[in-house]
Amino acid sequence: MASIFGHSLVAYTVAKVVDSKSSKLLVFLAIGSSVLPDLDVLGFLFGIDYLHPLGHRGFTHSILFALLWTGLLTFLFGKSRPFIFTVVLFLSTISHGVLDAMTSGGEGVGFLIPFDNARYFFPFREIKVSPIGVEKFLSEWGVRVILSEIQYIAIPCGIILLIHFFLNKS
Known part of the structure; x- marks a missing residue:
């Protein structure tokens, strides 16, 4: 997995690029959503095997989980701007699995769980x-x-944020 710092930086970048005037609430929810999938490591404490659908990099890293989580948060907090909340929160949540699929270790990411238990890099x-x-x-x-x-997360995010800033400077 990427670290909590890498996941958070991607979510912050997503929030700012999708909505330059993102509220503190939306940025907070985006960052929280980007690190949430790793709560699955608690499964180790309960004897859940890494490759089990509920194991590490399993269901909480899937597209379905990102959709369900996004729907819940948008329903609870995004009533005034549901489209923006949906886009930011979905991209932030799914970015976790995307970054993990670019790491040098682990057993892959279960993007399609529960429909397919295969793991991908x-x-x-x-x-x-x-x-x-x-x-x-x-x-x-x-x-x-x-x-x-x-090298692979902070610098690209910084470049994206700088370009976004200069393109939207009024």
Whole structure:
């Protein structure tokens, strides 16, 4: 998986590019939605196997989950601007699986669960997989993850945000 920082930065970028004047609520929900799929690591505590549909990178990383989660949040919080909320929250939620499918480790992402339990990676897999747990993240491995995320997530997001800013400057 990419780290919480990489996922959050993509969600922030999505929120700002889709809606330059995104409310703090929408940005908060987008960032929360981008990291939510990794709650599936709690399954390890209950003996759920990694490759089980409810295991890590399973259902919570799927397109169906992103649609259901987006629908719920849009219904609860997006009544004034449902289209914007839907687009931002769906892209933020699904971006989690997209980034994970570009990492150097793991067993792939179950984008099509529950319809197909296959796990997928993208051909581009240069983002270093993030360790699970704070202690492991504060190690040489964690430093390599941050450096790869700067290169493959932060710099592209920064460029996109700068271009967006200058194109929309009035």
